[in-house]
Amino acid sequence: MIEVKDLVKNYGRKKVLDGVSFTADKGEITCLIGVNGVGKTTILNSIMKLTPFKGEILVDGEKVRKNTFEKITFIPDSTTMIPSFTIDEAMDFMNDYYEAWNQGRADDLLKFFNLKREEKISSLSKGNTAKVNLLLGLALDVDYILMDEPFSGIDIFSREQIAEVFTTHLIEDRGVIITTHEIHDIEHLIDKVVLLDEGTIYKEFSTEEIRETEGKSVVDVMREVYRG
Amino acid sequence: MNMQFNNRDPVYVQVVRHFKNQIAKGFLEPGQAIPSRRELANQIKINPNTAQRAYKEMEEEALIKTEKNQPSRVTSDEKVLQNLREELVGQAVNDFVTSVKSINVPLDDALNLVKRKYEKGDSND
The missing domain is CATH 1.10.10.10 (Winged helix-like DNA-binding domain superfamily/Winged helix DNA-binding domain)
Known part of the structure; x- marks a missing residue:
């Protein structure tokens, strides 16, 4: 389980996160939702220790240390891979760099996404860049996957294909935290929503439970917050 | 599917x-x-x-x-299957009655309509 406790983050004088707490379980897909600038990416960056913060973050009950990152992978919303590499070279690079790299899973993902090994990172379309990002992250044998806006700025068919990953063995039993504002694409795929507003959590809920007890969709709840 | x-x-x-x-x-x-x-x-x-x-x-x-x-x-339990059919028919009848009642159609008229429609077999299903 990933536990975020009382996370506070300021950028200069601006308070971005003001006491954010939530948990994300293994075997579940937890979705951080909020309008742009609400601090979703900052939360992921904090979990990965890419930015200093106040508060506490625990992974499987322990403070985040160097070897915690053998359990977590972070899939950013833009490519961090060297542009002149081909997909094959990128995979080799990951293989050299990470013990958790699983080539079998990478091959499955290549096939799943219909990607060509010999294609250069720099010549990929936006949709395929997003898919390669996912491939490089998901092929790692880790327990937790953080995805930052995997659907942002890509065509509907790529989005559909990416959403399909969530129902396959490629995610199976792992804990996923995903940020998005394209909730329509994944409304039926997520277990839990953490809805952020003005630096705090407006509501944390199970998607099936809110449908069952209140007859509301995720978008209904979002509308309450953002449209008043 | x-x-x-x-x-x-x-x-x-x-x-x-x-x-x-x-x-x-x-x-x-x-x-x-x-x-x-x-x-x-x-x-x-x-x-x-x-x-x-x-x-x-x-x-x-x-x-x-x-x-x-x-x-x-x-x-393959016939009793379970029978119960299921009853449940679904019950629901369909419920829905029908609710919508017919809401537009004030007398019961006999509604039944006649059902009968005619059923015999003609031209429902959309």
Whole structure:
């Protein structure tokens, strides 16, 4: 389980996160939702220790240390891979760099996404860049996957294909935290929503439970917050 | 398998409803094997935990049976199947009565309409 406790983050004088707490379980897909600038990416960056913060973050009950990152992978919303590499070279690079790299899973993902090994990172379309990002992250044998806006700025068919990953063995039993504002694409795929507003959590809920007890969709709840 | 979901009913409830309809209409036969939970999740693009929940619900209602290392199967229990048909007919009648009542159609007129429509067999289903 990933536990975020009382996370506070300021950028200069601006308070971005003001006491954010939530948990994300293994075997579940937890979705951080909020309008742009609400601090979703900052939360992921904090979990990965890419930015200093106040508060506490625990992974499987322990403070985040160097070897915690053998359990977590972070899939950013833009490519961090060297542009002149081909997909094959990128995979080799990951293989050299990470013990958790699983080539079998990478091959499955290549096939799943219909990607060509010999294609250069720099010549990929936006949709395929997003898919390669996912491939490089998901092929790692880790327990937790953080995805930052995997659907942002890509065509509907790529989005559909990416959403399909969530129902396959490629995610199976792992804990996923995903940020998005394209909730329509994944409304039926997520277990839990953490809805952020003005630096705090407006509501944390199970998607099936809110449908069952209140007859509301995720978008209904979002509308309450953002449209008043 | 093709399913359209609405966003306001629990997905597991919609999945169970879908299976009930399939069974009642005979598209799924008694004893027939159904997809595994993960296959179903993958086919209709829902969360695997939700597929799991739907199957659990159907097992509790004895609509499906799962034995170790075997695919889940539609029940062959005639009593369960009969109850299912009654449940679905009951629901359909309920819906019908609610909408007919709301537009103040007298019972006899409504029944006559049903009879004519039924005999002509030109419903949309």
